[in-house]
Amino acid sequence: MATKFSIKTTSSSFLVLCLTVILFFTLSCLSDPDPLQDFCVADLKSTTIVNGYPCKTVSQVTSSDFFYSGLMNESSTANPLGIGVSAGDVMNFPGVNTLGLSTTRVEFAPNGYIPLGVHPRASEIIFILKGEILIGLISTTNVYYSKVLKVGELSIIPRGLVHFVANAGPGKATIISTFNSQLPGTSLIPNNLFASNPTIPNDILAKNFQVGESVIAVIKSKFAN
Structure with a gap:
């Protein structure tokens, strides 16, 4: 005759057990999946791009795909913003494809700045x-945080948070930015508002900024190519 087993549990202990199991599977689903291969160097010639580039055929991968010298030299700051950008994202460094990281070097002329924007x-x-760099952040509750940082100091800017970066010293400045995305994207608020294509109607912008349409027209003229 088969032996019958029974487990006596209280309602509270059973609830804890259920919650533990649910938490375990939830965390498992939220964590990054293990990679299924050693690497996935981006095939930048591919026309099929969905959340990253397809992988190069392994036989076509070379040593240069894993090394990048694009941040060694300064970039020109001869532009209205007074900044020079050298990007180490997937578009320039195919080896970071699917790895969720990239890096960028930015040069600042005196008074150079990166406008308000988000990644x-x-x-x-x-x-x-x-050099010395002023970093300002604006939260969704309209709280403004700022600080001037010097050589060797770090700042963290959360994803999607409005911020700006400006040279706060008398001379040139340089920063290295690291992102947890192979292609973080940059959306500059002034350009979005006053240089969009097609353009945002002047009366809409005037109402939002509580100024006359003539003021908006003047601002837009500053962004005209």
């Missing part, structure tokens, strides 16, 4: 390599 796909860590 829609990544958080950002800024390391001050040279």
Whole structure:
């Protein structure tokens, strides 16, 4: 005759058991999946792009795909913003494809700045390599945080948070930005508002900024190509 087993549990212990099981499977689903291969160097020639580039055929992968010298030299700051950008994202460094990271070097002329904007796909860590840098962040509750950082200091900018970066010193400055995305994206608020294509109607912008349409027209003229 088969032996019958029974387990006596209280309602509270059974609830704890259920919650533990649910938590375990929830965390498992939220964590990043293990990679199914050693690497996935981006095939930048592919026309099929969905959440990253397809992988190069392994036989076509070379040593240069894993090494990048694009951040060694300064970029020109001869532009209205006074900044020079050298990007180490997947578009320039195919080896970071699917790895969820990239890095960028930014040069600042005196008074150079990165306008108010957001990175829609990544958080950002800024390391001050040279000079003094003012970093400002604006939360969704309209709280403004700012600080001038010097060489060797770091700043963290959460994903999607409005921020700006400006040279706060008398000379040139350099930062290294690292992102947890192979292509973080940059959405500059002034350009979005006053240089969109097609353009946002002047009366809509005037109502939002509580100014006359003539003021909006003047601002838009500053962004005209």
